[in-house]
Amino acid sequence: MSEAPGRRQAVRISDVARAAGVSKTLVSYALNDRPGVKESTRAHIVETAQAMGWTPSMRARALSASRAYAIGLVFQTSPEALASDQYFTSLMAGLQSVLSTSQYSLVTEVVDSAEAEAVAYRRLALDGRVDGMVIADLRADDPRFGLVREAGLAYVSLGRPPEQAGMPVLVYDETQAIADVVAHLAERGHTRIAHVAGPQVNDAAKVRREQYQKHLRRHGLPDSAWVASDYTAGGGREATTRLLEGDPQPTAIVYANDLMAIAGMSVIHSRGLRVPEDISIVGWDDITVSQYLHPALSTVTQHPFDDGRLAAQLLLEAIDGKEFADPVWTPNPRFVPRASTGRVGTGQAGAGPASAGA
Template sequence: MSDQRVTIKDVAARAGVSRAAVSLAFGGKPGLSDATRAHILDIARSMGRHPDRSAPARNRVDSRTISLVVRRPAQQLGLEPFYMAFVSGLESVVSDRRGAVLLRLVKTLDEEIDLESHWWRTRRIAGSVLVDFREHDPRGPVLARLGIPAVAVAHPALARPFTSLWTDDATAVGEAVRYLAALGHRSIARVGGAPELGHSVIRRAAFKKTMAELGLGAGRQLDTDFSGAAGARATRSLLTAVRRPTAIVYDNDVMAVAGLAVATEMGLRVPTDLSLLAWDDSQLCRLTHPALSAMSHDIHAFGAEAARTLYALIAGDRVRGHPVPTPVLTPRGSTAAPGHPDLRAQG
């Protein structure tokens, strides 16, 4: 039979399924198992029927739906300003296109890979924004083999083979440390995020390198899970050490706010006894007393750029990875020259 003569009814009879099932398979609509869909399409091709041959595989009913899977506990994500602003940026572009963001929280990389693969095979998404990359990230080989259009929020060295968007964290860390050193701080510490994440690796190395270039030693760095509780524990550990720092850089705003509370609890004056520098610069930084100095960047715009880049990939455009603006220093009341004589002596 030629393509024109083979009807949905013919395919349904040969495949042993209903005409409705064939319509779902031809239209790329949800409602069928992967096995049933593949069986119907194989039968159709064997009969000379090639549904939607002119349309690219990515042109689906839900072609404006994109996904974002985040490996964070739900409670923690709700308190983390970065992802709230990032998702808001995604939505600003997606809503203009009358699309949707399919957001899911998972615990492991395996769960994320299984979920993204399932959504792609069942035609629920047209592409994905991938976050929280680590060295030798296992998502690359699996999702690339499936052909999922994806934008990786990560340095290109970590994001291969995906198109990547990234901030220059190494330069930003260097600026933060040099600023504190210029104020007169000689004992500077960093409270970082999850150590296995790629941007944590970059920030850790940049902190150590800049401290060494300034003749300040390696500097103490503590890893956390980005939560306020972990940030508070790390701050207590630093402030109860024999040689406590006069300044601390935090990898996010939540931990910096927790650190400020710990400093107050321990009777330290910020910034006279201790300077604190946050990262991201959400509204939290302006609601504390004193207001927190921060490495500031437009996370909403970052999310919007990720969505625009992904839609360009879905449309089949040739898209190159590119950096977004580097975080810049916004000084406020939580940083100053070390003012306590005992602290000067420690330097």
């Protein structure tokens, strides 16, 4: 429908935010001359708004101070997979530990496709249900950054986004942990080291697989047999079965998370094989139960609860208009050797007494 003669459609703060490539909160702060905005950014926003014909109104000024007092987190996975993934439950607990002491709440949704994810993002923004989003588990050509820009929302990214937009970004480096895993197994005589990787549409999973292959080559070892899986126990069981049916059979398997590693250990035991006497096992995440298994699971420890706390703190600052020029580094993952890794052909555990319960 065309506009009535003589009437001009009002330019909204969300329109300016989209055109300027920033959040609605940042536009509000800049146009209302509030602190916390770099002068160069304020000038860019004001220039964009003026070019679009934006004019302030009393109603707009009143609405600029209104908030949903909520942040959003949308998972593209199944509810069953989410329920069994301690990484994400710990991340949410960390987020909630900060939000519970503020006026903010956490709004979560679980969707099963990229299309449903886009709908969820737009609904949360258009309904005014959230002031910002947490973006985790980054993917190649991740569409979510375009969605938050389109919606004019603040966000915090757990991993490097396609471009820096003044929003907080949490990063860490897995390189040393992966190098330590490969060195630990190579020093114990393993030459057939297989890998149960995460989904290869996931940036971190793809990079981790490439890192494993690179460090194997540094030790003069062949590229590993590998299977992409989905981080679930069922996926770990299926991937382990495939690897055990290969020829030659691996002497060690490294997994993309502890849940798949634990499921893989059950498959190994069901075939009359022993861990670590016949096959060594390494997980990733260091979930609570890992150190209490028999044998205790060698794994890589991460800090999802602490990451969640920091992500919430930084996102609240971004919602208040603070800009972030540089990534925020968090503690790097660290390899923890335990009893599930041993020397080839001897069954000798690869960890000392002190590390078995570390």
